[in-house]
Amino acid sequence: MAITLGHNQYGKAENRVVRLLRDSEPHQILDYNVSVSLGGDFDATHLDGDNRNVVPTDTSKNTTFAFAKHDDVVQPESYGLDLARHFVDDIDPVTGARISLEMYPWTRLTHDGAPHPYTFMRSGSHVRTACVTYDGAGVWVVSGVTGMTVLKTTDSEFEGFYTDEYTTLEPAKDRILATTVTAQWWHTDHDRDWQQSFDTVHGALLDAFAGHYSKSLQQSMYLMGEAALSADPGVAEIRFTCPNSHHFAYDLAKLGINNGNEVFHADDRPYGLIEGTVRRDDAPDPGPAFDPGRGW
Known part of the structure; x- marks a missing residue:
């Protein structure tokens, strides 16, 4: 050996x-x-x-x-x-x-x-x-954003999920949805105004998050990716990491106070971690664009 x-x-x-x-x-x-x-x-x-x-x-x-x-x-x-x-x-x-x-x-x-x-x-x-990854022949450019914290105070639910003997989570009809988005999008067009492209994709992500009724963070993530690809034809694929920043309604009943879904405990860990890729069905293989181990 x-x-x-x-x-x-x-x-x-x-x-x-x-x-x-x-x-x-x-x-x-x-x-x-x-x-x-x-x-x-x-x-x-x-x-x-x-x-x-x-x-x-x-x-x-x-x-x-x-x-x-x-x-x-x-x-x-x-x-x-x-x-x-x-x-x-x-x-x-x-x-x-x-x-x-x-x-x-x-x-x-x-x-x-x-x-x-x-x-x-x-x-x-x-x-x-x-x-940017470059091997002398091919070049791969990935733009992105990180640390983008967004939150919806309503128009968000999480119901109808799979349950078993270990499930204690209650369905939520009206909840806070919050996440800190990391997104990376791969360009197939390199002859472009990079600032304009960033502004277009960034704006599409935020507009999509604001503009829909969310049934899950997974659904919201997909709609954001779909909006980004629709807004910028030069982007072939976008990848997300979206931790679910849980906000649990605090039990004020034990203090004799009606919470009214207004006071929350922002629980930073453990957290749900939602990750996914949205891409065009005719997009080429991204090669080493996202994977440094394939860069050379």
């Missing part, structure tokens, strides 16, 4: 890159967390300690900051494409690159009734994400 080296990758994770666009009026701030993973001809460093093909992770770090001066930095997808193509096309031992980005939103402050030109507040409604 032989022991062999399997899939491997390396890079510099969580480079906190902030680019200030001083030439614009008003100023703009681009706040990124960038992780670089490289694959290629690196067997020798694992098997023999021969580092001649190894690009130091410090070099990856420096590159992410240097490329923040490029015009492509304004969108996470274009910034990721710029970096991935450099690592693969310009560095011989590297045959594959995966660039994962988080983009943190900042909101311009208001001063004397008008937006201030150079003062900001970090906003927390969501974090925009992107992941």
Whole structure:
């Protein structure tokens, strides 16, 4: 029986890159967390300690900051494409690159009734994400959002579910439905306005969540995905992770108070975890778009 080296990758994770666009009026701030993973001809460093093909992770770090001066930095997808193509096309031992980005939103402050030109507040409604995988021939771009917490105070139920001897959950005719959405969508069209595409999909997700009567979080998740694909023809597939943020009506009867379905205990764990994929029936295989182990 032989022991062999399997899939491997390396890079510099969580480079906190902030680019200030001083030439614009008003100023703009681009706040990124960038992780670089490289694959290629690196067997020798694992098997023999021969580092001649190894690009130091410090070099990856420096590159992410240097490329923040490029015009492509304004969108996470274009910034990721710029970096991935450099690592693969310009560095011989590297045959594959995966660039994962988080983009943190900042909101311009208001001063004397008008937006201030150079003062900001970090906003927390969501974090925009992107992941670019490139192997020298094919490129895969995945956009996304994480930390997007949404809640419905009514128009949500959960009834008619399967029961057995271990079921204690009572059916809910009128409940709070809340989740913190992580969504990633894969583009088959790369010649596009990335900001416009993000705004379109993000808006479709929120509109779908608000605009339907929910019978389950699974149903809501599917309708959000369906809306996203309908809104953007360049998106082939969207994947969701949606934890069910339970809100249980608190028993105030023991205190002699009628709750009236108004006071809740927000229970953070354990939680239901709902995950799923919505895709076009004619979409090609996503290849390594979502799976780093198939990236090189």
